[in-house]
Every structure is written in C-alpha cells, then in structure tokens.
Amino acid sequence: MKEVLQFLQELSNHNDKPWFEANKQRYLAAKTRVDHLAVELIAAIRAFDESIGPLSPKDCTWRIYRDTRFSKDKRPYKTHMGIYVAPGGKKAGFSGYYFQIGAPDAGHMLAAGNYFCLPPVLKVLREDIQLGGNEFRDILSQVDPRMKLDLSEMLKRTPAGFPADGPDADFYKLKNFCLVWEPDDKFITDKNLIQRLAAVFKTTKPFLDFINRAIEYCREEAVSM
Numbered sequence: 001m002k003e004v005l006q007f008l009q010e011l012s013n014h015n016d017k018p019w020f021e022a023n024k025q026r027y028l029a030a031k032t033r034v035d036h037l038a039v040e041l042i043a044a045i046r047a048f049d050e051s052i053g054p055l056s057p058k059d060c061t062w063r064i065y066r067d068t069r070f071s072k073d074k075r076p077y078k079t080h081m082g083i084y085v086a087p088g089g090k091k092a093g094f095s096g097y098y099f100q101i102g103a104p105d106a107g108h109m110l111a112a113g114n115y116f117c118l119p120p121v122l123k124v125l126r127e128d129i130q131l132g133g134n135e136f137r138d139i140l141s142q143v144d145p146r147m148k149l150d151l152s153e154m155l156k157r158t159p160a161g162f163p164a165d166g167p168d169a170d171f172y173k174l175k176n177f178c179l180v181w182e183p184d185d186k187f188i189t190d191k192n193l194i195q196r197l198a199a200v201f202k203t204t205k206p207f208l209d210f211i212n213r214a215i216e217y218c219r220e221e222a223v224s225m
Helices: 002-013 017-022 024-046 119-131 135-141 169-173 193-202 205-224
Strands: 080-085 096-102 109-114 177-181
Touching (some): 002 024, 002 096, 017 024, 024 096, 024 193, 109 193, 109 205, 119 135, 119 169, 119 205, 135 205, 177 205
Antiparallel strands (some): 080 096, 096 109, 109 177
C-alpha cells in the first residue's frame, strides 16, 4: 500500500487536473491495487459474515473524482480511496465495514456501521436498546477497543419517550450508529493488512447485525403498509 499512500499524498499537494493527467498511470496503478485489496477484503469478511453476499470491487469502491457542483471546495479529486463492504454493496443502504487509506488531509479510517440512519431506523434502534436490557452494551463490550462510537453528531437532548438518565441515556442521542478508528501509516502498510483488518472487523459483526436488523424491520414495515 506504500505506492497508493505516496500517490495520494502527492495528489493532496497537487490537486489539479494538469498534475492528475500527467500522473494518470500512477492513479490507475493505485486503483488496481485498491481493487485487488477489495477482492481480498471481501473474501476475508465473507468468511465470518455471509450476509454480505457476492460482491465485486465495483460494488464497494468509488470514483476518485469529486462532485463539486454544490460545494465551496472546488478541488477536483478526492485524496483518499475507500472500500465499503455491506450486504448488496455500497448503494444498498445497509450498515457495513469501511476501510479508507488517505493523504494526511483525509486520513486513514476503519469504520463499521451506518453514518446516516433514517428517522424510522433510529426510532427502532432506540427502542431495541431500551427493551433489550444489556444487549447493546454487551455488543459494544465485544468490539475491538480501538473502535469507538462516533459521538460527533449526538442530539443535545434525549428524544421524547426515552429516559434521560441510566446507562443507555447517551445511546438514545446518537444520530449515527458507527464505530470508528483512525490507524497510522504503520498499520496501513503492514504486510498482513488484510488479516489485521478482518480481525478488527470481525469484532464489529454483532454491532452491524444489530443495526441491519432494524433496517430490515423498517423496510418490511414500509412494504406491508
């Protein structure tokens, strides 16, 4: 991954079309390396989570070109490459496993969960936490300790109908049910990267199962209405 990391670092310093076009072959080589990594990562995750089904790199990766139409940031290229492994692929709407390698301005990341939960899903998740006793806390206790809940967009107040105190009070305020860790370059360039990623992600499977159960329930309810 050292070549991919080097390319992204240089792209971050020269984020314009002339430099990118002059280095197009380096980009294609980096993309091929990430696609191969995606194939390996999909296989490693499917070994412990068959629910993701058969996936290809195209199902789990994105274009490097940024959509700048409605953004004040007009830089044309992303300075990271990511792989998102989830049931049905990146557009299916299920929570999944995300790995990102990036330049310093973007950063490396391991994440598991869902960054954007629809209101009906949030309601079901909160109800499941409330009615599940210790279930959600037990699930979190099994997760690799480096993976932390994303608390960046919590509600300021507990939603109506849920207790404002007790061990689960902060969970009701979550808007994103996601676990995140930002590893260093040493982790990214390790020769056993796939095995290390799979070991971390495996500990998050019960967390993803908990979220995807709520997503499935909401979809079934919507169809039956």
